[in-house]
Amino acid sequence: MTEDTLMINISSPLTNVHSISSKKGRRLSRQKWTANNTRTGKRKASSGVQAGGSAKRRTISASSRHVKPNSAEREKRAAAPVPKLSAKARTSPQVPGESKEHDRTFIKTSSLFRNNPEIPDVLSPVVTQVTEKVFTGNSFQELELHPHLVATLSKVLNVTSMTSVQKQTIPVLLSGKDAVVRSQTGSGKTLAYGIPLVQSLQAIQPKVKRSDGPLAVVIVPTRELAQQSFQIFQKLLKPFTWIVPGVLMGGEKRKAEKARLRKGINILISTPGRLVDHIKNTLSIAFSAVRWLVLDEADRTLDLGFEKDLTVVLNALNTAGSSRQNVLLSATLTEGLSRLASVSMTTPVYVHVSEAAGSSAEAAEHPRQAAPPAAPQVDSYAVPSRLQQHVVVVPSKLRLVCLAAVILAKCKYERGQKLIVFVSSCEAVEFLLTLLSAVLSDKPAGSHKPQLAFGFFRLHGNMQQQDVAARGLDLPQVTWIVQYDPPVSAAEYVHRVGRTARIGARGSGLLFLTPSETAYVDVLASHNISLCEMKMEDVLSTLMQDDHFKGRGRWEGKKAGSRELEMRERATVLQTDFENFVHGSPESVQAAKKALQSYVRAYTAYPSALKHVFHIRNLHLGHAAKSFGLRDAPQGLSLAAEGTTKGSRKDIKRCAVGFSAQPARWSVNSQGMCGYRRVESTRGVRA
Numbered sequence: 001m002t003e004d005t006l007m008i009n010i011s012s013p014l015t016n017v018h019s020i021s022s023k024k025g026r027r028l029s030r031q032k033w034t035a036n037n038t039r040t041g042k043r044k045a046s047s048g049v050q051a052g053g054s055a056k057r058r059t060i061s062a063s064s065r066h067v068k069p070n071s072a073e074r075e076k077r078a079a080a081p082v083p084k085l086s087a088k089a090r091t092s093p094q095v096p097g098e099s100k101e102h103d104r105t106f107i108k109t110s111s112l113f114r115n116n117p118e119i120p121d122v123l124s125p126v127v128t129q130v131t132e133k134v135f136t137g138n139s140f141q142e143l144e145l146h147p148h149l150v151a152t153l154s155k156v157l158n159v160t161s162m163t164s165v166q167k168q169t170i171p172v173l174l175s176g177k178d179a180v181v182r183s184q185t186g187s188g189k190t191l192a193y194g195i196p197l198v199q200s201l202q203a204i205q206p207k208v209k210r211s212d213g214p215l216a217v218v219i220v221p222t223r224e225l226a227q228q229s230f231q232i233f234q235k236l237l238k239p240f241t242w243i244v245p246g247v248l249m250g251g252e253k254r255k256a257e258k259a260r261l262r263k264g265i266n267i268l269i270s271t272p273g274r275l276v277d278h279i280k281n282t283l284s285i286a287f288s289a290v291r292w293l294v295l296d297e298a299d300r301t302l303d304l305g306f307e308k309d310l311t312v313v314l315n316a317l318n319t320a321g322s323s324r325q326n327v328l329l330s331a332t333l334t335e336g337l338s339r340l341a342s343v344s345m346t347t348p349v350y351v352h353v354s355e356a357a358g359s360s361a362e363a364a365e366h367p368r369q370a371a372p373p374a375a376p377q378v379d380s381y382a383v384p385s386r387l388q389q390h391v392v393v394v395p396s397k398l399r400l401v402c403l404a405a406v407i408l409a410k411c412k413y414e415r416g417q418k419l420i421v422f423v424s425s426c427e428a429v430e431f432l433l434t435l436l437s438a439v440l441s442d443k444p445a446g447s448h449k450p451q452l453a454f455g456f457f458r459l460h461g462n463m464q465q466q467d468v469a470a471r472g473l474d475l476p477q478v479t480w481i482v483q484y485d486p487p488v489s490a491a492e493y494v495h496r497v498g499r500t501a502r503i504g505a506r507g508s509g510l511l512f513l514t515p516s517e518t519a520y521v522d523v524l525a526s527h528n529i530s531l532c533e534m535k536m537e538d539v540l541s542t543l544m545q546d547d548h549f550k551g552r553g554r555w556e557g558k559k560a561g562s563r564e565l566e567m568r569e570r571a572t573v574l575q576t577d578f579e580n581f582v583h584g585s586p587e588s589v590q591a592a593k594k595a596l597q598s599y600v601r602a603y604t605a606y607p608s609a610l611k612h613v614f615h616i617r618n619l620h621l622g623h624a625a626k627s628f629g630l631r632d633a634p635q636g637l638s639l640a641a642e643g644t645t646k647g648s649r650k651d652i653k654r655c656a657v658g659f660s661a662q663p664a665r666w667s668v669n670s671q672g673m674c675g676y677r678r679v680e681s682t683r684g685v686r687a
């Protein structure tokens, strides 16, 4: 389960590029799913609302290909007592088998608001949040930098005063020392190493030539980050045209990269996998001149399972024999990272910007020389001070409508909002993108073409790089981070939520948990992360603004509590729309099942330390299926999940790549060669 694999980006308003690509995406997905009408004009939804203590079930008319029942049948069905659900029946409540789907005369939207686990109050423990001061009053002119570099910073990059991490890191790196840098997300770490690197390379005499090959190697975990870092170097190097930056990353044409390597790249930015590929297959890559090694977002690189690749890179550099300066940067420092630092660096300076609870700002201003971080600091994560963090507890059945309500609230009824929604697999990204785009679109009167008031964009690991770049994701402008599927660690939580509230800006995060997952709040609190509860009803109340999902108007203004009943009816109408869309074609049912399957797999892959929070046995498959617009839990899927609860990890291992639940054991032998031993590797899922 890779972080870049998990993102749906939902943003508003649309730019030209966005609208073109998203339209294309929708057209493709429509072709793929060939779904029937999503929003039927004469939609009848069962409200699932409990009125006066008695639950009422209603049926909805099926799409046009279903035969309408006569009124006698309808009455008979409505009058039939609601059967008690056995454990088995709960898993597959209504439909015995998919094959019978097309024969049904009725499609029932079972109650969304009944048979749900109780929602406990979330009491987030009081913790002292670790804070960091982002900006300092110091300007770049105070440093002994080339005047053209200072001018580029202000004219091209529009930065004049240093951030805290830059103030502490740049002098250390200019003095030639190795450094381990920890500072919160969006605090300017890229320039913290980029500026001294460029300063040192431009000063080399005789001047650097392309044919010198790489003088600096910058390793970043994802293509997106590689691209971003490359662009920053391009800007920094504007006055120093003789120094050539270059980027290597998966998804690009190897042949073209080889040609660029042959021509000469002085600052080489790469993802670990692609660099190893070139080390093994490209003769023209030589590291004899390398003076800098930068591991940016190093903990994510380890999280994504690149230990082996890092070992190959470190060994290739060590074999080349040149002495170099090493920099390791991250927003969170994990045990694995400290070990990596110990094998790849010599007496590094630890730069920790955060003002840990009780420590003075002055103490935090001064980097510590060669002192490894104390354990409590490793575990306390700093998040931006202007980030508001929320949690909402939502029963499984209601997750999809709640997500839709959040999207409508932020993108349709507010202005200038941009959301990123994190989910746990590529399949779920694809599925949700198609489903949400279709169901949340408006159909103006007389038009068959759905229109979106806002744009949906997908971003995940299976995408081609040009897709990502074309979308021009403007991450600094993201205002909300929705963690629809909870992350596998507190560190990952911090990285995800750190896509907003960057560089002193405001931002908000919303974490979705089910009632059985609320202990996750304590897990985060143990890392000094405190969340504020948002009530599910408040989230759903957005539907009251949207008459697309209006119920039958039975509850309008009649009596106390009628608003809530209407809200529930609207939620049911929305869920019915989702289910109609999904069940509108065999392809869309298949896509939903695939997404549900990958969700279940991801659920089984939480690390053992979090099994008390996320355990497959707590997952109600029938309810989870509903959050994928499925009316029932698919049969085969429940069996797969049972297999995993019984301890068979075969199924998980087959699809688990990339993560290490335990930190890798790094070591260095007498010849200076690095090695590592993975302790466990069941954390990630790429279904």
Ligand SMILES: Nc1ncnc2c1ncn2[C@@H]1O[C@H](COP(=O)(O)OP(=O)(O)OP(=O)(O)O)[C@@H](O)[C@H]1O
Pocket: 158, 159, 160, 161, 162, 163, 166, 183, 184, 185, 186, 187, 188, 189, 190, 191, 297, 330, 331, 476, 498, 499, 502, 503
């Ligand atoms: N001194 C500065 N003044 C103003 N803006 C800055 C400064 N330094 C960096 N920035 C801007 O801050 C934003 C975040 O910077 P950057 O991506 O380097 O943060 P980061 O600490 O590496 O974040 P993450 O850990 O999430 O990767 C960028 O848009 C960058 O241009």
